[in-house]
Amino acid sequence: MGILVVGSVAFDSVETPFxxxxxxxxxxxxxxxxxxxxxxxxxxxxVVGDDFPSEHLEFLRARKIDxxxxxTAPGRTFRWKGQYGFDxxxxxxLDTQLNVFATFRPRLPAGxxxxxxxxxxxxxxxxxxxxxxxVRRPQLVACDTMNFWIEGKREALLKTLRHVDILLINxxxxxxxxxxxxxxxxARVILGMGPKTLVIKRGEYGVLMFTAHAIFSAPAxxxxxxxxxxxxxxxxAGGFMGYLAASRDYSEAAMRKAIVFGSVMASxxxxxxxxxxxxxxxxxxxxxxxxxxxxxxxxxxxx
Ligand code: AMP
Numbered sequence: 673m674g675i676l677v678v679g680s681v682a683f684d685s686v687e688t689p690f691x692x693x694x695x696x697x698x699x700x701x702x703x704x705x706x707x708x709x710x711x712x713x714x715x716x717x718x719v720v721g722d723d724f725p726s727e728h729l730e731f732l733r734a735r736k737i738d739x740x741x742x743x744t745a746p747g748r749t750f751r752w753k754g755q756y757g758f759d760x761x762x763x764x765x766l767d768t769q770l771n772v773f774a775t776f777r778p779r780l781p782a783g784x785x786x787x788x789x790x791x792x793x794x795x796x797x798x799x800x801x802x803x804x805x806x807v808r809r810p811q812l813v814a815c816d817t818m819n820f821w822i823e824g825k826r827e828a829l830l831k832t833l834r835h836v837d838i839l840l841i842n843x844x845x846x847x848x849x850x851x852x853x854x855x856x857x858x859a860r861v862i863l864g865m866g867p868k869t870l871v872i873k874r875g876e877y878g879v880l881m882f883t884a885h886a887i888f889s890a891p892a893x894x895x896x897x898x899x900x901x902x903x904x905x906x907x908x909a910g911g912f913m914g915y916l917a918a919s920r921d922y923s924e925a926a927m928r929k930a931i932v933f934g935s936v937m938a939s940x941x942x943x944x945x946x947x948x949x950x951x952x953x954x955x956x957x958x959x960x961x962x963x964x965x966x967x968x969x970x971x972x973x974x975x
């Protein structure tokens with residue numbers, strides 16, 4: 673069925689306790705589309721500057737991502753600079769340069785407006801809504817955001833959320849968006865903003881999914897070597913949405929499986945900087961880790 677995604681395509685400069693990289697390929701749209709491309713067709717809507725190298729475009733094309741909605745504009749590509757301490761669950765943003773995204777007006781190429789599944793990756797909520805309004809009859813709309821937009825564009829974000837079925841955010845963002853410290857109460861507040869399903873990402877502590885009637889919890893895959901958590905959230909969303917799109921099933925049972933596929937994809941991303949690990953992973957490794965995940969959480973019921 674395929675997914676239409678709007679999000680950032682970026683140069684990231686990242687420092688973790690295990691190393692440092694400058695101006696490597698990153699961005700919410702990049703991580704999401706690469707991850708979901710292991711499951712389904714992906715159409716990417718974004719903008720890059722004239723400084724964006726063709727090797728990165730070739731990588732995305734090799735993953736069979738449709739780039740006809742990726743504009744090249746005069747100017748510099750989006751840049752993000754972040755730092756992680758030993759607590760790899762929390763990124764500290766040092767610098768955000770919107771550059772060509774500041775004036776980006778997304779226009780969907782022919783055929784894109786028929787998309788049935790839309791993912792609004794982390795980007796200006798006004799752009800998220802502008803893309804969504806061009807899609808004729810979306811069946812499933814999911815969305816991500818971050819503290820930068822919750823603080824800076826709250827009203828626009830609340831407007832976008834009214835059209836969203838599934839919101840995926842991290843723990844700190846959920847508390848900030850709801851203005852509530854307790855996660856269960858925060859989830860209830862957020863479910864009142866529009867989304868029917870809320871997926872809260874908790875880094876190495878896993879994921880919680882809330883609907884009006886149920887709560888589901890999944891752990892994160894226990895890894896010995898975590899180098900760079902950048903993109904884990906977007907990669908999670910890519911696996912989650914990719915599985916839903918491929919299965920054409922949006923039931924709660926399918927979402928539980930999708931959460932595990934998302935967690936599996938994120939577990940690969942954090943093993944190396946940038947998209948390096950996603951460049952080498954093959955589908956049999958994804959399935960293998962899915963099975964290990966299942967074994968990790970299997971336990972007998974009461975007699
Ligand atoms: P995450 O999955 O949350 O670790 O997302 C990290 C990615 O988000 C990085 O590759 C950044 O380029 C991108 N990013 C950081 N800040 C923003 C922002 N304000 N808008 C859009 N993308 C961003």
